[in-house]
Amino acid sequence: MNKIVECVPNFSEGRDMGIIKQITDEIEKVEGAILLDVDPGADTNRTVVTFVGTPEAVKEAAFRAIKKAAELIDMSKHKGAHPRMGATDVCPFVPVSGVTMEDCVQIAKEVGERVARELGIPVYLYEEAATRSERRSLADIRAGEYEGLPEKLKDPEWKPDFGEPVFNPKSGATVIGAREFLIAYNLNVNTRDRKLAHRVALRIREKGRIVKKKDGTKERVPGRLKAVRAIGWYIPEYGYAQISVNLTNYKITPLWKLFEVASxxxxxxxLRITGSELVGLIPKEAMLESGRHFLEKMGKCPAVPEKELIHIAVLSMGMDQTHPFKPEEKIIEYRIAKEKNLTAMRIDDFADELSSESPAPGGGSVAALIGTLSASLSSMVANLTYNKKGYKEFNDEIAAAGIEAQKLKDRFLSLIEEDTEAFNSVMDAMKMPSGTDEEAEAKEKAIEEATKKATSVPLETLKLTEKLLEVANVVVEKGNKNSISDAGVAAISAKAAAESAYMNVIINVPGIKDEEFKENVLKEAKEVLENVRKKSDEIRDKVMKYLEENL
Structure with missing residues (x-):
């Protein structure tokens, strides 16, 4: 899975777009960082910037943006409606896919340490990166704002997490942290009455509502959903009220649960919830999880392609009632996806390309393609088994295997592209000039790194074939016996993918100078291949035994 981190820095400038442009230019200079949104506010004199990328790219881009903001923004002259304490007021890192919260905490700490060391700006860590419980809340850290910083820094209790407790009049202080992805999501209600919509909001939000008891005293009653903030409002443009929700952790309260509890x-x-509106972007997994939930509710197998899961989620929650829901624009992973070349081809065009004199795509991409087909077959058997007479007792295991098969299918599809890209990178490195000592050194380094990548891609393909066999074994053991031959072909295909990937690993190894890397790769590859051969043969024998006994 591609590693994606989101960063949402808030800069204390919302009126001079020339300054903001210089800051965002720094982000866009970093390879692997993609600028998604720039949202300035004149009244608040604040701009919220959103960008994503690989962990390393996001880490570097965030530092460069903070550095540029420190150069251009003078907090001693800043006026604005929004609470703030620094030129870069807050900078959270958010896990999107392929990374953990712990990864983002580490990024926050590394960026914070560098900002304090190189720029002389005091840094506080908040939310998941907080070093103390009383520093989790941004509002608590920011209390007193920029104007209160000189006194705050004198208090030992407010010693910065990084940097000296010395007031920086130009840049103030910066709060850096890690948090979950915040989904801004509005539920449409069949009324113009804001108060009615707000009554629903009070019942679902974590904070709950104040109620008067029989004795006249008041108490707060918690709402039904954790990680939910909500209010009711009326939008004249739409002609209906909405429950406006900030879902601060979709892993605690899934999107589908929010929709159903609100309903x-x-x-x-x-009242009725007639549909919903997504504001901004959403992680793909939040949509896929919702799609699976609604399919299972229908008694259907959730092991279907991503496109279908998203379609079901949009239909079930009416996400296109207010505006058309375009996955390529609203789902963060799709928004930044590379253009597909090979996997977007018709199968005959791919075969023609493969048969040409061009060395790529080659055996590595074919190994990944075979893995894709193995995963697809296992998912098919899962779908032909789920909720069928005689197999309902296995629904949970079959659904889990099918969902995993779909994930494997998608990863193998990506590896088809990545293998060819890795080969092309080796070719590009070999074409680099080497006329000077510096050029020769740079070329040698580029070839080494590209060859390692060209080895690592088929190695991943090889390692994933073990998972292919895990799901194939489930559908052989618990799946619809009318499709057992398909499950058997899935197992045989997994072995073919492994053999093919192994060859593409070892052909690249001689071109690598890093002996430790070579030794580790060869050892791991041999062990995986031996395991795959053994497991695939065991599954094949089970399938053949069943087929021959039922001739």
Whole structure:
């Protein structure tokens, strides 16, 4: 899976777009960082910037942006409606895919340490990166704002996490941290009455509502959903009220659960949730999880392609009622996806390209293609088994195997492209000039790194074939016996993918100078291949035994 981190720095400038452009230019200079959104506010005199990329790219881009903001923004002259304490007020890192919260905490700490050391700006860590419980809340850290910093820094309790407790009048202080992805999501209600929509909001939001008891005293009653902030409002442009929600952690409260609980509460007040509106972007997994939920609710197998899961989620939650829902624009992974070349081809065009004199695509891409076909077959058997008479007791295992097969299918599809890209990178490195000592050294380094990558891609293909056999074994053991031959072909194909990938690993190894890397790769590759051969043969024998006994 590609590693993607989101960063959402807030800069204390919302009126001079020339300054903001210089800051965002620094982000765009970093290879692997993609600028997604720039949202300036004149009244707040603040701009929220959103960019994503690989962990290393995001880490570098964030530092460069903070550095440029420190050069261009003078906090001693700043006025604005929004609370703030620094030129870069807050800079959170958010895991999107392929990375953990712990990874983002580490990024926050590394960026924070560098900002303090190189720029002389005091840094506080917040949310998941906080070093103390009383520093988790941004509002608590920011209390007193920029104007209160000189006194705050004198208090030992507010010693910065990084940097000296010395007031920087130009740049102030910066809060850096890690948090989950915040989904801004509005639920449409069949009324113009804001108060009714707000009553639903009070019942679902974590904070809950204040109620008066029989004795006249008041108490706060918690809402039904964790990680949910909500209010009701009316949008004249739409002609209906909405429950405006900030879902601060979709891993605690899934999007589908938010929709269904809100629908239950609305119904209790004689209302209906007629649809919903996504504001901004959403991680792909939040949509896929919702799609799976609604399919299972229908009694259907959730092991279907991503496109279908997203379609079901959009239909089920009415996400295109207010505006058309375009996955390529609203789902963050799709927004930054590379253009597909090989996997977008018709199968006959791919075969023609493969048969040409061009050395890429070659055996590595074919190994990944075979893996794709193995995963697809296992998913097919899962779908032909789920909820069928005689197999319902295996629904949970079959669904899990099918979902994993779909994930493997998608990863193998990516590896088809990545293998060819890796080969092309080796060719590009070999074409680099070597006329001077510096050029020769740079070329040698580029060839080494490109060859390692060209080895690592088929190695991943090889390692994933073990997972192919895990799902193939489930559908052989628990799957619809009318499709057992398909499950058998999935297992045989996994072995073919492994053999093919192994060859593409070892052909690249002689071109690598790093002996430790070579030794580790060869050892791991041999062990995986031996395991795959053994497991595939065991599954094949089981399938053949069943088929021959039922001739």
């Amino acid at each position: 239950e509460e609305a119904e209790g007040l004689g």
